[in-house]
Amino acid sequence: MRPEKVARALKEYVDNLDKENFQSIPEDDILRGLREIVGEKWATNDPIIISSYVRSIIPPDVELNFYIVMPENTEQVSKIIKYANKHNIPFLPRSGGTALSVATPTILSNATSLEHGIVIDLLRLNKLEIHPESSTATLGAGITSFELQKAAYKQKLRANVAEAGAHVCANIATTGVITTWGNTYGCFADNFIDLELVDNDGDIKNHRDMEISNPYTTEHGFTNISLSPSYIITETTVKLYPVFDDEEAVFVPFDNLEDALDMIITLGKRGVGLSLAVLSYKYLAEFICPTPQIAKDFEDICKNYLKLRYVVDVICNKDENKPPSGKLLTAYAS
Numbered sequence: 001m002r003p004e005k006v007a008r009a010l011k012e013y014v015d016n017l018d019k020e021n022f023q024s025i026p027e028d029d030i031l032r033g034l035r036e037i038v039g040e041k042w043a044t045n046d047p048i049i050i051s052s053y054v055r056s057i058i059p060p061d062v063e064l065n066f067y068i069v070m071p072e073n074t075e076q077v078s079k080i081i082k083y084a085n086k087h088n089i090p091f092l093p094r095s096g097g098t099a100l101s102v103a104t105p106t107i108l109s110n111a112t113s114l115e116h117g118i119v120i121d122l123l124r125l126n127k128l129e130i131h132p133e134s135s136t137a138t139l140g141a142g143i144t145s146f147e148l149q150k151a152a153y154k155q156k157l158r159a160n161v162a163e164a165g166a167h168v169c170a171n172i173a174t175t176g177v178i179t180t181w182g183n184t185y186g187c188f189a190d191n192f193i194d195l196e197l198v199d200n201d202g203d204i205k206n207h208r209d210m211e212i213s214n215p216y217t218t219e220h221g222f223t224n225i226s227l228s229p230s231y232i233i234t235e236t237t238v239k240l241y242p243v244f245d246d247e248e249a250v251f252v253p254f255d256n257l258e259d260a261l262d263m264i265i266t267l268g269k270r271g272v273g274l275s276l277a278v279l280s281y282k283y284l285a286e287f288i289c290p291t292p293q294i295a296k297d298f299e300d301i302c303k304n305y306l307k308l309r310y311v312v313d314v315i316c317n318k319d320e321n322k323p324p325s326g327k328l329l330t331a332y333a334s
C-alpha cells in the first residue's frame with residue numbers, strides 16, 4: 001500500500017551500483033529495424049528492462065525473449081506492426097499493465113499477455129486536449145484515467161473512466177469502461193465519439209470510417225471470447241459531462257443484498273442518481289482503510305455492531321434528495 005518507499009530504495013540502490021560493470025546487450029537485426037522506426041533510445045532487447053514488464057504484459061516464468069519498443073505516434077505503431085508481420089514476430093500493445101495482474105489467475109491471462117515477441121509500450125502517445133466548448137477530450141493511448149479526470153475537473157467537467165491507473169484507450173479496448181456512472185453516462189461505445197486505430201495488418205483507420213466494424217463484436221462461439229485486441233487504439237475522442245455544484249453523496253446501509261439491489265434497480269428505472277453502486281462492507285474495508293488492521297476492525301464493526309453488509313451509494317443532485325418530495329426518497333419509499 002506504500003510503493004513509493006520501495007521504489008525510492010530501489011532507485012537509490014541502482015544509482016549506487018558500479019556502472020563500469022554494466023553490460024551492454026548486442027543489437028541484432030530485428031532490434032536495428034525497430035530502432036530505425038522509433039529511434040535508438042526507444043527500442044531495446046535488454047533483459048533488465050524487459051524484466052520490468054513481467055506480470056504486466058509478460059507472464060511470469062517465461063524466457064525473456066522480447067523486444068520492447070516505445071512508438072511516439074500512430075504512424076510509428078503502424079510501421080512496427082508491418083515490420084513485425086514481415087518478420088513473423090508476434091506483438092501486443094502494453095498500456096498501464098493492470099489487466100494481467102487481475103487476469104493472471106484466470107482463463108483470460110493468455111489473451112492479455114505475450115509469451116515472446118514485441119511489446120509495443122504506448123506510454124509516449126501522451127496527447128491530452130480538453131475541449132470545453134464541445135464537452136469532449138482527445139487523448140493518446142499513453143494517458144491514464146487519472147490524468148484525464150484531473151484535466152477534465154479543471155474545466156468543471158467529468159470523464160466516465162474506471163480504474164485510475166488504467167489507460168483510457170486500453171480500457172475502451174478491453175473492459176469497455178464499466179463504471180458506477182453508467183446509469184447516466186452509459187458504457188462501451190457510449191463513451192467515445194471517435195477512435196484512431198491500427199489494425200493487425202498495420203493499416204491506420206478511424207472509427208468514423210464507413211467500413212469500420214463494431215469494436216465490440218466477435219464471431220459467435222465460446223472460443224472466440226478473448227481480450228486480445230484485433231486493433232490498437234492509438235487515440236480517442238471521449239465525451240465529458242458537467243460537474244454540478246449541488247452534487248451530493250448518499251449512503252444507505254442494508255443488512256442484505258436483495259433489498260440493496262431492489263433499491264438500486266428502482267433508482268435506475270426511475271433515472272434517479274448520477275452514479276449508483278452497491279458496495280459490500282468488504283469492498284469498503286479494502287478500498288477505504290489505509291492499513292490491514294484498520295480494514296479488519298472496520299469489517300468487525302460493520303458485521304457485529306452496525307449490522308451493515310451492503311451500502312447503496314448514490315451520487316445525485318440536491319433536488320433529487322430534497323425532502324419531502326425528492327426523487328430519491330420517493331423512489332426509495334416505493
Ligand SMILES: Cc1cc2nc3c(=O)[nH]c(=O)nc-3n(C[C@H](O)[C@H](O)[C@H](O)COP(=O)(O)OP(=O)(O)OC[C@H]3O[C@@H](n4cnc5c(N)ncnc54)[C@H](O)[C@@H]3O)c2cc1C
Pocket residue numbers: 056057092093094095096097098099100101102111112113122141162163165166167168169170171172173174175176177178179227228229231232233234
Ligand atoms: C483494481 C482494478 C479495478 C478495475 N475496475 C474496473 C472497472 O470498474 N471497470 C472497468 O471497466 N474496468 C476495470 N478494471 C479493468 C481495467 O480497466 C483494465 O485493466 C484496463 O482496461 C486495462 O488498462 P491498462 O492500461 O492497464 O491495459 P494493459 O494491462 O496494458 O493491457 C490490457 C490488454 O489490452 C491490450 N491493450 C493495451 N493497450 C491497448 C490499446 N491502446 N488498444 C488495444 N488494446 C490495448 C493489451 O495488449 C492487453 O491485452 C479494473 C482493473 C483493476 C486493476
